[in-house]
Amino acid sequence: MxxxxxxxxxxxxxxxxxxxDTLTKILKRIHENNLTYDELLTWFMSEFRLxxxxxxxxxxxxxxxFGFFKRIGERLSLTEESLKFLQSGNYKIIxxxxxxxxxxxxxxxxxxxxxxxNQDEIHERLVKKHNLINWxxxxxxxxxxxxxxxxxxxxxKGRKYHxxxxxxxxxxxxxxxxxxxxxxxxxxxxDFIRYATALIEKHPTMSEANTISTLVEPLLEVLGWNxxxxxxxxREYLIRVGVKTEHVDIAVKANNRPIIFIEAKSVDTDLRxxxxxxxxxxxxxxxxxxxxxxxxxxxxxYNAFWRIRGVEQKMFFKLSINEFKENIEKLQWLSKESMxxxxxxxxxxxxxxxxxxxxxxxxxxxxxxxxxxxLDPSLKEDCIRQVLRKIYV
Numbered sequence: 001m002x003x004x005x006x007x008x009x010x011x012x013x014x015x016x017x018x019x020x021d022t023l024t025k026i027l028k029r030i031h032e033n034n035l036t037y038d039e040l041l042t043w044f045m046s047e048f049r050l051x052x053x054x055x056x057x058x059x060x061x062x063x064x065x066f067g068f069f070k071r072i073g074e075r076l077s078l079t080e081e082s083l084k085f086l087q088s089g090n091y092k093i094i095x096x097x098x099x100x101x102x103x104x105x106x107x108x109x110x111x112x113x114x115x116x117x118n119q120d121e122i123h124e125r126l127v128k129k130h131n132l133i134n135w136x137x138x139x140x141x142x143x144x145x146x147x148x149x150x151x152x153x154x155x156x157k158g159r160k161y162h163x164x165x166x167x168x169x170x171x172x173x174x175x176x177x178x179x180x181x182x183x184x185x186x187x188x189x190x191d192f193i194r195y196a197t198a199l200i201e202k203h204p205t206m207s208e209a210n211t212i213s214t215l216v217e218p219l220l221e222v223l224g225w226n227x228x229x230x231x232x233x234x235r236e237y238l239i240r241v242g243v244k245t246e247h248v249d250i251a252v253k254a255n256n257r258p259i260i261f262i263e264a265k266s267v268d269t270d271l272r273x274x275x276x277x278x279x280x281x282x283x284x285x286x287x288x289x290x291x292x293x294x295x296x297x298x299x300x301x302y303n304a305f306w307r308i309r310g311v312e313q314k315m316f317f318k319l320s321i322n323e324f325k326e327n328i329e330k331l332q333w334l335s336k337e338s339m340x341x342x343x344x345x346x347x348x349x350x351x352x353x354x355x356x357x358x359x360x361x362x363x364x365x366x367x368x369x370x371x372x373x374x375l376d377p378s379l380k381e382d383c384i385r386q387v388l389r390k391i392y393v
Contacts, residue, residue, distance in 0.1 A: 193321055
């Protein structure tokens with residue numbers, strides 16, 4: 001089991017109580033046809049009449065990450081647990097596979113064993129218990145309830161969700177003594193975090209050059225980049241600025257062209273958004289979407305071409321070393337595999353769209369309020385503005 005569970009989970013087509021039925025079809029298709037990933041995606045979109053590849057691809061990718069199937073060379077193969085499920089039809093196998101990697105499923109069952117709750121009440125409890133401040137909507141709670149309903153562990157009556165008899169069995173068994181868990185060996189990221197934390201504590205004023213060689217490059221290596229290959233990692237990448245030639249600390253490259261510029265500072269530098277202006281200028285001149293500002297302790301990722309006002313709004317995310325493990329999925333977007341597959345760009349496109357929409361909502365607030373009041377004159381202006389402000393936040 002991973003040390004940090006996934007916060008995100010996707011629904012599946014077929015109906016809100018049919019996720020497991022759809023999963024079963026997918027697993028049977030893989031098992032019986034020896035498919036490639038693209039062949040599975042084509043069948044999946046055709047079988048469920050899905051349009052656009054982005055959402056279907058994400059749905060299948062989450063199933064792979066959750067451990068239902070794996071790649072062997074170019075082909076897909078079921079995991080041992082999925083084979084057991086197809087042979088037995090035991091839904092408990094699916095639940096345990098999800099509960100091992102997805103945050104909050106057992107919490108929901110435990111709360112419902114005490115009393116029926118509506119979706120908002122469950123959502124509030126999940127956010128509070130796991131500090132999920134980035135959950136702006138109840139969508140992730142809704143998806144979890146959909147999976148639990150599909151498994152037959154939860155039922156809905158009116159607005160309230162109830163634990164079923166099958167769900168009660170899962171809860172009672174969860175309380176039984178479990179065998180001693182085998183502790184997984186440390187990952188390369190675990191090793192890096194320990195090494196980097198100790199190094200920074202020992203050398204809190206480390207120079208920019210040492211920050212690059214002892215902190216930045218080792219993390220890039222953990223993320224799959226070959227730091228000894230100039231075709232992937234080029235130090236002091238030259239770029240023309242007017243009549244002068246300047247350099248970027250590190251250019252991360254793919255297909256012999258830069259895809260990320262990295263600006264490194266000394267460990268004791270207090271990172272501020274204005275320090276990203278220079279690497280973003282270089283990125284604009286070099287046609288590079290992404291640039292990173294880091295002091296070795298914290299990494300900030302910016303998109304130089306997002307059409308949104310303010311340097312701070314162009315920052316996609318920032319992570320400090322002690323946040324790597326709890327945000328490992330986000331950190332992995334910087335890996336060689338994710339960059340080459342376009343995963344980072346896909347995730348960033350959604351975030352960019354969200355920020356553009358929120359900016360538009362703020363600018364158009366007056367006209368939106370007027371239009372809403374035309375739809376229902378009984379609504380008060382202050383009430384509408386309060387709702388809009390909650391969306392902004």
